Amino acid sequence: MKLLHTSDWHLGRAFHGVGLLAAQSEFVDHLVATVRAESVDAVLVSGDVYDRALPPPDAVSLLSEAVTRIIDSGARVIISSGNHDSAIRLGFASDLLSRAGLHIRSDLDSIGTPVMVGDTAVYPIPYLEPAASSVTEELGVDQRTHTSVLGAAMDRVRADAATRGPRTIAMAHCFASGGATSESERDISTGGVAVVPTSTFDGVAYAALGHLHGAQQVAETVRYSGSPVAMSFSETHHTKGTLLLDLGAEGDVRVERVEAPVHRRLAQVRGTLQEVLTDPGHAPAEGAWVQVTLTDPVRPVGAMEQLARRFPHVLQLRFDPQGESLPARSYAAKVARREPLEVCCDFVEDVRRGAGADEAETRLLRDALEAGRAARGRREDEGRARERGAA
Numbered sequence: 001m002k003l004l005h006t007s008d009w010h011l012g013r014a015f016h017g018v019g020l021l022a023a024q025s026e027f028v029d030h031l032v033a034t035v036r037a038e039s040v041d042a043v044l045v046s047g048d049v050y051d052r053a054l055p056p057p058d059a060v061s062l063l064s065e066a067v068t069r070i071i072d073s074g075a076r077v078i079i080s081s082g083n084h085d086s087a088i089r090l091g092f093a094s095d096l097l098s099r100a101g102l103h104i105r106s107d108l109d110s111i112g113t114p115v116m117v118g119d120t121a122v123y124p125i126p127y128l129e130p131a132a133s134s135v136t137e138e139l140g141v142d143q144r145t146h147t148s149v150l151g152a153a154m155d156r157v158r159a160d161a162a163t164r165g166p167r168t169i170a171m172a173h174c175f176a177s178g179g180a181t182s183e184s185e186r187d188i189s190t191g192g193v194a195v196v197p198t199s200t201f202d203g204v205a206y207a208a209l210g211h212l213h214g215a216q217q218v219a220e221t222v223r224y225s226g227s228p229v230a231m232s233f234s235e236t237h238h239t240k241g242t243l244l245l246d247l248g249a250e251g252d253v254r255v256e257r258v259e260a261p262v263h264r265r266l267a268q269v270r271g272t273l274q275e276v277l278t279d280p281g282h283a284p285a286e287g288a289w290v291q292v293t294l295t296d297p298v299r300p301v302g303a304m305e306q307l308a309r310r311f312p313h314v315l316q317l318r319f320d321p322q323g324e325s326l327p328a329r330s331y332a333a334k335v336a337r338r339e340p341l342e343v344c345c346d347f348v349e350d351v352r353r354g355a356g357a358d359e360a361e362t363r364l365l366r367d368a369l370e371a372g373r374a375a376r377g378r379r380e381d382e383g384r385a386r387e388r389g390a391a
Contacts, residue, residue, distance in 0.1 A: 001120050001167060002038055004075075004258075005243040006031070007046035007210025008227035010084065012059035015289065016315035020229055021058055023263030027228040028066040030261050031242065035073045038244060038258075042117045043075055046210030046225070047082025047127055047173030049090065071101040078115050080124035081106035082173040082210055083188050087126055105171075108138045112156030120167040120247060123157045123204070125150070127173040131373035144370070146188070147196045150174055158203040166251030168204040173211050176200075178218040184232035185213055198222045205251040214238050221253065228260045233291040233316065236266040264289050264313065270320075273300045277310055291316040297323040340369050 009027075013020045035043065050059055067077045079102070081087045091106035098104075103115045105124035114121035128135050130144040139152035150172060161168040175181075175194045188194050188211070198219035201207035207222040213235060215226030225243045230236070241259040248254070267285035269276055270293040276282060290311045294303060299319055307314050344365045348357040357365065 001118055001247040002040045003117070003120070003122075003169065003208075003245040003247065004031070004034065004038075004040045004043045005046070005208040005223070005225045005245055006043065006228060007173070007208075007225050008048045008082070008213055009045065009063075010048055010051040010227065010229075010231060011062055012055045013051040013229075013231055015231055018289070018315065020231070020263075021062060023229045025062060026261050026263050028062065028069070031066070031228075032069045032073055034242065034244070034258055035070055035075045040075045040244070041120075042115075042122065043070055043077050044122065044124075044169070044171055044208050045077065045079040046124075046171045046208050047080055048084045048210060049079055049082070050085050052084060053086035053089065067102050076101040076103065076115075076117060078103045078117075078122055078124055078171070079105070080171045080173065080210075081126040083127045083129070083186060085127070108135065111139075111153045112160050114160060114164070114168075119165050120169065121161060121164040122169045122171065123161070124171040125153050125157070125173075128153060131376055144373070146174060146194060147200065150196050151200050154200055154203070161204055166205060166249075167247050168206075168251065169245075170201055170204045170207045172201070172207065172209055174209065175211055176209060176218045176222060176224075179212045179224065180214055180216060182213045182232055182238075183234040184227075184230075185211060205247065206245060206253045208243075208245075215241065215243070215257065223255065229263070230266055233266055233268055236268055267291070269293070269311075270295065272296045273303055273306065277306060282310075286311055288313060290314040291318065293318045293320050295320055295322040297321050341366055344369070 009024060011024055031043070034040065049063060070077050081090050085106070087106035091104050094104040094106070106126045108126070111125055112123065114123050128149040130136065130146055130149050135149055136144055139149055141148040141152050154170065157170055174196050175188060177195045177197050201222050205221060209222060209224045212224045213227040213231065215224060215238070217223045223243060226238065226240060228240050228242065230238060230240060239259060241257055244256040244258050246254040265288045267288035268291045269282050269285055271279065272295055276292060276294065290313060292307055292314055294300065294317070304314070304317050307317065345357045345362060348361065
């Protein structure tokens with residue numbers, strides 16, 4: 001039994017103003033070729049098929065083309081929704097589409113019901129927003145945390161998997177402990193806690209995860225495929241692709257990485273403007289999408305225009321002046337990728353000139369953050385209800 005694990009296509013995404021649809025279309029060509037060459041039985045897409053809830057028409061067309069070509073090549077397609085997807089829109093006509101080999105799981109009722117691929121049971125878990133009352137009520141949990149809701153979902157999976165053979169696969173979209181992030185993922189923290197333990201996925205032969213854009217193994221049987229296309233310069237050194245799973249009769253899984261084509265590679269260049277423009281060592285970056293960091297003590301006039309003459313695809317210009325006394329970091333840099341509660345407590349300490357928040361104040365801030373998340377969840381519930389009414 002061969003399955004192909006992929007995720008985070010983010011169809012419709014732009015990279016510093018440049019659309020990625022051409023790169024994503026090349027990936028689809030590669031994916032179809034891999035399905036045919038390896039006689040893949042099913043393609044698993046673990047969330048974030050689209051980049052936003054209302055995808056542009058060309059992104060919808062590309063997904064339609066992709067699933068049609070994959071199914072025509074002899075494989076089924078199993079998709080679970082991610083935090084960027086609209087569960088209702090993505091799941092439209094899912095029952096009808098399943099008859100053609102496209103299985104989309106985006107609603108809570110489907111959790112614990114597998115898609116059977118031969119004797120392999122695949123359990124797609126849609127992205128679960130802990131702040132949404134519809135999620136916690138349906139799963140019967142009191143705590144609005146990712147660990148609680150995903151743990152409850154996996155309890156349903158394990159209960160059914162115990163009645164199946166050893167070939168069992170879970171699909172989920174989450175931030176598992178031990179995972180390495182990049183700059184292109186949307187924060188999904190709840191009350192300062194986004195991470196779920198990898199033990200959440202005990203009881204299945206393999207967990208095919210999505211959300212983190214770098215391919216990585218976070219436990220023996222828990223892996224991220226990563227995104228097939230880079231979406232930030234923090235992914236410059238990523239190797240993009242898919243994971244080919246070969247399941248043995250006893251549920252053992254052999255994993256092989258299949259590299260995806262690189263539409264245009266990324267490069268990060270640093271130095272003074274003169275160095276960047278003249279150093280022959282930067283020649284390989286001339287055909288890449290480039291991020292340039294200039295270290296001149298004074299910002300050069302017309303730097304972007306000069307850089308574009310050598311690097312036609314320069315997308316981002318940053319400044320890190322050297323040789324003069326400057327603050328170590330901007331406030332934005334200090335709070336980047338920090339938990340919301342930490343940022344709030346640091347702000348209190350800063351305005352009080354060193355006197356930090358006490359235990360009661362910290363508890364009050366945590367409650368306020370949770371209330372904000374809950375209110376956001378209620379608004380999303382109301383929006384979903386309006387969408388159902390419109391449908």
